[in-house]
């Protein structure tokens with residue numbers, strides 16, 4: 001019989017949240033036995049740079065790897081097992097079973113199992129059909145596009161992974177993006193701003209955006225893709241397909257633990273990253289965390305949240321074993337904030353989109369303006385801004401920008417204000433730097449805030 005490995009803390013999943021949890025747990029409890037397991041062979045790498053590695057803009061894989069498993073184990077004094085997939089948990093005896101038959105007995109458990117690509121049945125992966133989620137996925141795409149570059153690739157889905165893959169791979173080959181309604185970055189950008197981005201992406205003629213839903217894939221007998229079929233009856237011939245149709249929390253493995261999940265399957269946690277079960281914490285893309293504007297749990301699968309929630313879970317899980325002085329850690333409610341650069345355009349958003357704000361019960365409205373990145377005499381370019389706000393109280397609820405490189409950093413101001421529960425007036429009153437070469441006297445964010453103020457002044461709803 002395989003012996004049972006005993007540990008104080010078991011962390012399932014490496015990459016971002018799991019490694020952050022392990023490092024924080026080690027700092028908080030120098031003597032604790034910590035085991036970090038990951039089903040992949042790579043433990044700690046920059047997921048966000050995968051598109052650039054797949055597309056060849058980042059030449060060396062070493063540049064992506066933060067720690068090899070051995071280096072991580074040595075740096076933090078933890079046991080690290082890679083190629084170690086947890087397939088089941090003993091609901092009553094605090095144990096975990098691995099795919100290779102090994103068993104682990106733990107006192108405290110952190111789930112940092114992340115998210116996985118959601119792949120429609122018709123698009124199952126095979127030769128020439130890829131997803132981009134892990135370093136292994138990026139290696140596969142890179143190898144294929146280097147050794148036998150297809151003349152035309154179809155990207156199914158226009159979330160940021162699909163768009164980034166399209167931009168990274170589309171330097172030398174034709175790319176078609178298939179997206180329902182032609183909407184780009186639907187989780188972050190409104191229709192008008194999506195159109196601005198579409199205009200830029202398709203301007204060079206190498207990229208096409210097909211406003212349709214992909215419904216099927218014709219394949220050669222050896223599995224290679226021949227054409228993507230769409231719901232408007234078209235067949236788009238191609239030599240490779242990137243499936244970027246969204247992600248889902250990876251929580252099936254934890255079913256037997258009886259954890260409380262939200263409606264998309266993310267684990268509900270407190271600001272201490274505690275689940276509803278004693279001895280179990282969760283962090284990163286598998287968890288739904290308290291959100292700052294609505295005060296409700298929200299799934300925000302982004303890198304910063306993975307690191308932050310990992311640190312909180314790591315400290316608290318070992319703190320509960322043997323309080324080491326100080327206080328347990330608390331996660332400040334999060335603001336969803338994201339930016340991406342595509343074809344020389346920065347796209348950024350923070351907080352709630354108009355639809356999300358309305359669904360959350362706000363009397364939300366939006367204004368759209370176009371300002372300048374800096375003096376137009378000195379080459380300033382359009383910065384498109386959408387501001388979402390509450391028409392009753394004048395509260396700031398969210399923002400989107402599309403503009404030249406560097407313009408996305410404005411979103412950090414918005415995200416900071418959103419966290420503080422600021423109003424449109426606060427944004428308008430914000431001090432912004434002015435230099436003709438850097439930023440205009442009337443920053444586009446403040447122009448948008450002033451436009452919203454005018455609307456609020458006319459609003460029949462008393463504030």
Ligand SMILES: Cc1cc2nc3c(=O)[nH]c(=O)nc-3n(C[C@H](O)[C@H](O)[C@H](O)COP(=O)(O)OP(=O)(O)OC[C@H]3O[C@@H](n4cnc5c(N)ncnc54)[C@H](O)[C@@H]3O)c2cc1C
Pocket residue numbers: 012013014015016017018037038039040047048049050051084085086087112113114115116132133134161250253283284285286301302303304306338339
């Ligand atoms: C291509 C791409 C680009 C991105 N760009 C950005 C960006 O620019 N900005 C941003 O904020 N975010 C970005 N993200 C999102 C960000 O990378 C994620 O939010 C972050 O990686 C989540 O970290 P995580 O540790 O929670 O999950 P993951 O990175 O998914 O890691 C989970 C780990 O758990 C392991 N695992 C799962 N199940 C098991 C099991 N049963 N047993 C053992 N191990 C298991 C997996 O192998 C994996 O290594 C990007 C993501 C991708 C894919």
